[in-house]
Amino acid sequence: MIKLFPFLRPYRLAIGLVLLLIFLQSLSELYLPTLMADIVNYGIVNGDNGYIWRIGGFMLLVTAASGVFSVIASYHSSRISAGFGKLVRGRMFSQVGGFSLQEFDRFGTASLITRTTNDIAQVQQVFLMMMRMMVSAPMMCIGGTIMAFSKDPVLALVILCVMPVLALTIYLIARKGIPYFKSMQGKIDKLNLVLRENLTGMRVVRAFNRAGHEKKRFDEASRDLTDTAVRANKIMAGMMPMMMLIMNLTSITIIWFGGLRISTGHMQVGDLMAFLQYAMQIMFSLIMVSMMFVMLPRASAAAVRINQVLDTEPEIIDPPAAEPAAEKRGGYVVFDRVTFSYPGAEKPAVSGISFEAKPGEITAIIGGTGSGKSTLLHLLARFYDTGSGSVKVDGVDVREMTQESLRRKIGLVPQKAVLFTGTIQENIRYGKEDASDEEVRRAAEVAQAASFIADKETGYDTPISQGGTNLSGGQKQRLAIARALVRKPDIYVFDDSFSALDYKTDANLRAALKRETGQASVIIVAQRVSTVMDADRIIVLDEGEIAGIGNHKELMATSAVYREIVSSQLAEEEIA
Structure with a gap:
């Protein structure tokens, strides 16, 4: 005491x-x-x-x-x-x-x-x-x-x-x-x-x-x-x-x-x-x-x-000579031979991962449950530090940046849509505190949330209960996406963020995102093949290792793991 x-x-x-x-x-x-x-x-x-x-x-x-x-x-x-x-x-x-x-x-x-x-x-x-x-x-x-x-x-x-x-x-x-x-x-x-x-x-x-x-x-x-x-x-x-x-x-x-x-x-x-x-x-x-x-x-x-x-010192801290992330627009992400194990785990969650995510392109990550997809996103946002190898943003190792400036460059939509008590517009502004009403509405429109918000009696002032229990799963996901969009970051990260959306809304959202994200890097983790088919680069993970990298056509020709995922989800006519 x-x-x-x-x-x-x-x-x-x-x-x-x-x-x-x-x-x-x-x-x-x-x-x-x-x-x-x-x-x-x-x-x-x-x-x-x-x-x-x-x-x-x-x-x-x-x-x-x-x-x-x-x-x-x-x-x-x-x-x-x-x-x-x-x-x-x-x-x-x-x-x-x-x-x-x-x-x-x-x-x-x-x-x-x-x-x-x-x-x-x-x-x-x-x-x-x-x-x-x-x-x-x-x-x-x-x-x-x-x-x-x-x-x-x-x-x-x-x-x-x-x-x-x-x-x-x-x-x-x-x-x-x-x-x-x-x-x-x-x-x-x-x-x-x-x-x-x-x-x-x-x-x-x-x-x-x-x-x-x-x-x-x-x-x-x-x-x-x-x-x-x-x-x-x-x-x-x-x-x-x-x-x-x-x-x-x-x-x-x-x-x-x-x-x-x-x-x-x-x-x-x-x-x-x-x-x-x-x-x-x-x-x-x-x-x-x-x-x-x-x-x-x-x-x-x-x-x-x-x-x-x-008295607990956080495992992840800003080093004394940490440099803020570059203010210029960028978002060039490089994973270089990254290996990471969770504390107490018998084997690494991801091992020897190397790939690039370039500005203006969509990089998708797909794989079975437990293959390490979300882990890669956690390492990018520096929720965990790599065991070996490095994650770089615009040529700087994320461990050499301040956490605040790194995360300012990232707009993350987590796997589980987390909303807070308050109104719809307050939740969207969580991504950018000083966002104007126009920016909030624009983000909601791109996230395909404007239609259901308009149906609400009080619109953007509609209160959200704790955990967003007065909204459906798809509505919560769209508001979480709008929250990331209003931030206008250099790197958009979607961690299986379309799973609760119907196929039509999913397709409309991806088309709108392509126009909105512009020159930013977009990284999408998804379970659906239809969500990642049009990506510029698809990374296939299998038990924590890369089983293939390329676009949809290339992977269909070279990756047995990807072909197995595709055949389990799409009919032969769709694959053809």
């Missing part, structure tokens, strides 16, 4: 004020039993009502001041804690935003969500308690012990004997409970993972009547978390009864020996009453510390998980 303290730096003055106010509050509370003792010893015993009223009124003022100190300290400590949480969440969001796909694969989406929300909330709550207790508890314990000794040093030995017993009890209970609290965060991850998969895959769950299976998975994860929480809280539940038992036995002992001290004239009644209150203050301060022991292990585990994310 100490590594997170720098996030508190903007609140240094506010923290100092809180600590001062807690210090003054503690002094006020330590002073009250002494005032009460004076009322008993000098007011009640002597029958001096004026003295009782004077000291009683002063006690009310001290109590009111203590209340004011407490309210102001609580207000500022809450602001500090909330501000701390905001800063850490912002830093986490920025850090995750810079991760490559490798880091996402390592942590998992569900875990990253838990770390950014639940884990930070745990640490935030403990910081709030620490600001209140880091001064209050030691002050009340040490100050109470000093004041108790000032009232009667002999009777104070009772407190000295009880404190080790109380501390040992807290230690033994906390030691048993700490491992459970540490494991709870991982179980929350598991619960979030199951819940997220169920919600995002609801259509599949219902289509296959697997609601019962998903409920069982969720119940198992929930029960696992619940059982761990119950075991932890059962152990910690024993702490308070033990504390109260020790406190009550201590009170009885103090009253017993205090009565003997009063009977022998070594102590006054008021001093015994004050002594008893100081003993309770000491006990309560130790209980406050025990509460910290309950929360600290879980917050500490949460802090470790937060720091794991914050």
Whole structure:
């Protein structure tokens, strides 16, 4: 948790004020039993009502001041804690935003969500308690012990004997409970993972009547978390009864020996009453510390998980001497003997890949499932770095460019059309924030989306629900294509982006794209032969290796793999 303290730096003055106010509050509370003792010893015993009223009124003022100190300290400590949480969440969001796909694969989406929300909330709550207790508890314990000794040093030995017993009890209970609290965060991850998969895959769950299976998975994860929480809280539940038992036995002992001290004239009644209150203050301060022991292990585990994310250096970073991609129009792409393996994979996803994609031409990539088509596009956009070989854009290795300038040259339409909550035009403008209304409409027309947008009651202002669930698959794909077109990049990348389109829309879109893309490079990954037949260059992949390069006519003559793909999709008349 100490590594997170720098996030508190903007609140240094506010923290100092809180600590001062807690210090003054503690002094006020330590002073009250002494005032009460004076009322008993000098007011009640002597029958001096004026003295009782004077000291009683002063006690009310001290109590009111203590209340004011407490309210102001609580207000500022809450602001500090909330501000701390905001800063850490912002830093986490920025850090995750810079991760490559490798880091996402390592942590998992569900875990990253838990770390950014639940884990930070745990640490935030403990910081709030620490600001209140880091001064209050030691002050009340040490100050109470000093004041108790000032009232009667002999009777104070009772407190000295009880404190080790109380501390040992807290230690033994906390030691048993700490491992459970540490494991709870991982179980929350598991619960979030199951819940997220169920919600995002609801259509599949219902289509296959697997609601019962998903409920069982969720119940198992929930029960696992619940059982761990119950075991932890059962152990910690024993702490308070033990504390109260020790406190009550201590009170009885103090009253017993205090009565003997009063009977022998070594102590006054008021001093015994004050002594008893100081003993309770000491006990309560130790209980406050025990509460910290309950929360600290879980917050500490949460802090470790937060720091794991914050300390992770992305695999893909801009080198110190990175040069921005050339501003001139280009888009000349070269793959030179590229080999890449996913972490933990037994064999490379792609091996020895070499080809060119030239401006003004359409380069298509086709192959069976798992042949490495999408992997090549990920390497081009530098979502991953090559294991060997190089990917160059306009003669510069992508690893020597800044990621921002490289991706500014690329208009990517991913395999799965991802849309965001907002309106249709906001989603299209995601590709170019300052795009004019005319540019948005032009992109929609080329993407064959204008017709269905016009059918919407509010047109381009039509709201899109989360994930675009109020649109069909083909509509989402066309909006994703429009988003790339409005960017007007040097390289257009379509990752199987026409799969949800009917053949007529597919043909119209490809014809419009040919006119719109102009001198840019166009790289298309597709499953349909009809989509790639007219490409200037077709790259055939088979199990991560190139099985042929050429246009449709050349590949029909030279590539058995391509002929097999064509014959599986087209009738003999179409092939001829």
